[in-house]
Amino acid sequence: MPARQRTSKRRFLGSKQGVLFLVFAAVIWTLSALSETYITTVPVQFKLQADSSAFVFSNTHIEVPAQVSSTGFSILYRRIFPRKVALMISELPIKEAENPTLNSDYLLNKYKQTYSNSSEINGFVPAVISLPMTQTVQKSYSPKLAALPKFEEGYQLISPLRFSLDSVSAFGSKAILEKLDQAIFKLPAENPIRENFTLEATLLDSIANLANWDTTIVQVSGKVDRYSDVTFVLPITLIDTPENVLVSLSPRQVKIKFAAPLSSLRSIDETKLLAEAVFEKTSSGQLSVYVTGLPKTAKKLTISPPTVSYLTVE
Structure with missing residues (x-):
């Protein structure tokens, strides 16, 4: 074998061994670093369960940073797979319904009740956590029709429309309900009318989705003559x-x-x-x-x- 080929082979083997050494060293360093104990924060997910109609949610999940003292392995795992805790709304110690918040001590106690191996959790930050929900209010609205029914040519209403209900009630966010002026209902597509009628009207979807309503259907009647x-x-x-x-x-x-x-x-x-x-x-x-x-x-x-x-x- 020529001397030049033997030299090239030794260089290739030497470079391969060097790469393997660096990889092995990196693995050893990583394992060593993950074995150390650190003080940092990991996310904990809390799910708000609506077992009460007293509040309206803008989001049913909140993520709160938890301060931990644990190994790098545990911290890495908790950041990839955050722990989850369910919160029943009726059980929350909310003092101000107009500005619902929770003390982090309550969250820590709830976390410890859910997970037995929670000794690495030192607490949650910040000390007070705002909840993504608002107090439910009730407001009543007079029903209105989006459009009158179609009449045959020459026929019209001879008296005001009559609704089966004088008002309908909505339960929802105060900020949203204050912007709503009336409950608007729509009639089904019908053939032109030429006689007295009673029809079922349905609340418009765009309005029905804004709140919870005691009813979304009303009866509408009217007298018709030529x-x-x-x-x-x-x-x-x-x-x-x-x-x-x-x-x-x-x-x-x-x-x-x-x-x-x-x-x-x-x-x-x-x-x-x-x-x-x-x-x-x-x-x-x-x-x-x-x-x-x-x-x-x-x-x-x-x-x-x-x-x-x-x-x-x-």
Whole structure:
């Protein structure tokens, strides 16, 4: 074998042995370091279990640093696999419900009750731990519909909607409930309505998810009738005319048109329908016309003309 090849082989074997030595030394050093005792912190996970409706949670888990005095092996293991402790909300010694906190001594006692080999735990830091929850409050809301049901052409409501409940109650975070103005319900998709109805309405998901509700379903009922257009010609009555002043109107009558249920039209007393104008001096010489005596269910009122001219003679 040539001298050059033998020299290269010895160098290769020497470098391989050097690497193995360094690896072996690193392992020995690591094992030695992990065998030492250290004072440091490791995470402990606490799970909040909601066995009470007195609080609303923003998070059901909290991680609290625990001060330990233990070997490197134990510390490394606890950081990779944190221990877990369950906390029942009804058992927590919370003094201020509006700002719920726990003393670290309570957590230490709870930890020792859960794990028998807990002598390496010296305590938790900080001394007072804030809990991710807020006190539950109750607030009531009047039910409202997101949209009216669809009616067949010519049909409309003839009275206000009626709900099976005057109010519904929500239980949740005070900050959230104070931003909520009303409980809005939606009706199912139905064919156009032409008669009295009772339908089941469901609370909108976007609102239902904000809190716990005593109910998310209400019954909605309404009375429906066919509407028809009707026209009347009425003389104008002038109100508040000054004494010793003659007021002349032009025109002296107006035509009114409105829609009302057939049942209401049959009972209209034409003598109670009045077109009135309140006298007051205006720069335009015009007075607005108002109509009284209409049925409560009347809609789409038009007055032609809506204003009249006046002349005064003193």
